[in-house]
Amino acid sequence: MTGDGAGETATAIDQKKAAPGKGRRLLLWVLLSALGLVLLGAAGVGGLYLYGKHRYEAEGPLEAPEIVFLKRGMGLNAIARVLEEEGAVDSALIFRLGVRLEGLSATLKAGEYEIPAHASMQEIAKLLHEGKAILHKLTVPEGRTSHEIVDIVKADPVLVGEVSKVPEEGALLPETYLFERGTSRDEILARMAAAHDAVMEELWPARAENLPIKTEEEAVILASIVEKETGVAEERPRVASVFINRLNRGMRLQSDPTIIYGITGGKGPLGRRIRRSEIDGATPYNTYQIDGLPPTPIANPGRAAIEAVLNPPETKDLYFVADGTGGHAFASSLKEHLKNVAAFRRIQRERGER
Incomplete structure (x- = not known):
């Protein structure tokens, strides 16, 4: 083998040894470049996250409280759009993303809300999540x-x-x-x-014993009469006792409001005084003409009237008449009652009432 041939062989060997080193450097550059891109991407995502978080938690655009109505059945996208249209948030996208990141997307409630001035998106989301509607x-x-x-x-x-x-x-x-x-x-x-x-359900089981009313319906009927007879809350128990006493004695209730209901059917006020012919006229509701209770209530009584009927005070009262002051004068005898009636008629005459 000549000297020239030996030199060529050595050079080829050196080139073969150098090739793996270049490959490793190339791979390293690729890896470093990829890592750099990942870091840049992460930095970008992190920056976007921080920017969005800042916007989500920052003061909102409202200069004054704003009423916003969110209809039933609205999803997050529709809610965010309404809030943006009403000027409560300045980015529906950021509101949606923030709500989703907080895990509230399925918990926002419909309703009418007063959004406070400068409320952040986060504060608005909390308000809707808690359902603090107007x-x-x-x-x-x-x-x-x-x-x-x-x-x-x-x-x-x-x-x-x-x-x-x-x-x-x-x-x-x-x-x-x-x-x-x-x-x-x-x-x-x-x-x-x-x-x-x-x-x-609460009051009926706690009723007094030996009442002349035997069903819940009868209790409501009598309570409705008590309710229509007096506008003075303190009088309800005593008015109830009058009717309970009369029922126990087999006396007719003789309640004017029952006559009126028989005429109007509860569709409005009578708008005038009851006529003598209406007192004497027979209707299913006229307690001057029928024994016991009318067939249905004549109004919707409140709790106090129902309580008064179910637990009336023990009195001997059998009559009452207006006393001219908005209340009533009660009596246990017809004689006493007629005196009270005469006193009321006198007051009417003094007032120029017929």
């Missing part, structure tokens, strides 16, 4: 008929839907009810009926 108030006075209560419910501008039917007389509990915007009229009437049932 509550509206509907007050039903004692002694209203079912037709009158339906009119009250129909007139409320916050309730929705139509009333499917007028509830039975005496089936509703007069009370103040709180409800959210979007509640239907049938829903609020159903709540009144449920409240009435709950009161009867």
